[in-house]
Amino acid sequence: MKEISITTNFTAYTAVNELPNDIQSLMEQAIAVRKNAYAPYSKFRVGTAILLDNGKIVLGSNQENAAYPSGLCAERVAIFHAGAIYPEAKILKMAITAASDTNKTSSPIPPCGACRQSIAEYETKQDTPIEIYFMGEIGDIYKSESLKNLLPFMFDKNFL
Ligand code: THU
Numbered sequence: 724m725k726e727i728s729i730t731t732n733f734t735a736y737t738a739v740n741e742l743p744n745d746i747q748s749l750m751e752q753a754i755a756v757r758k759n760a761y762a763p764y765s766k767f768r769v770g771t772a773i774l775l776d777n778g779k780i781v782l783g784s785n786q787e788n789a790a791y792p793s794g795l796c797a798e799r800v801a802i803f804h805a806g807a808i809y810p811e812a813k814i815l816k817m818a819i820t821a822a823s824d825t826n827k828t829s830s831p832i833p834p835c836g837a838c839r840q841s842i843a844e845y846e847t848k849q850d851t852p853i854e855i856y857f858m859g860e861i862g863d864i865y866k867s868e869s870l871k872n873l874l875p876f877m878f879d880k881n882f883l
Pocket of ligand 1: 765
């Protein structure tokens with residue numbers, strides 16, 4: 724018997740204006756598109772901005788549904804849209820922000836498990852890491868150098 728441990732690492736920034744310039748702009752676009760969330764049920768708005776290696780930025784916000792599971796998170800709206808219109812482009816960076824209409828989110832809000840699995844698919848496909856920056860409405864921004872930090876021991880095509 725042996726113990727196996729996995730360590731993951733993040734960088735914390737304390738304010739948007741402390742981010743590198745390109746990421747600051749990406750996060751500002753995520754903040755702006757967050758307003759477009761269709762979130763009448765949860766009142767929880769998420770915005771995502773994705774930078775591709777062709778220079779394009781693709782945005783997404785969460786889209787809810789009266790049949791709750793039929794809705795989709797902002798991260799998957801954005802990444803599926805990027806895959807649909809630029810199938811050959813690599814995803815370089817993602818900025819994610821989440822804000823509630825009912826309380827101020829002040830800690831970094833990471834992508835949910837299903838979104839992590841979806842992002843993992845693209846990272847595996849392109850074989851280069853995707854930088855992920857995530858925050859609440861205010862407060863620290865966390866940076867992950869790769870999706871792998873958020874989903875260690877992930878399931879991918881290599882197991883099939
Ligand atoms: N949501 C996202 O858009 N991304 C996540 O990673 C977590 C949750 C959305 C789904 C739903 O519309 C609302 O936030 C509350 O869960």
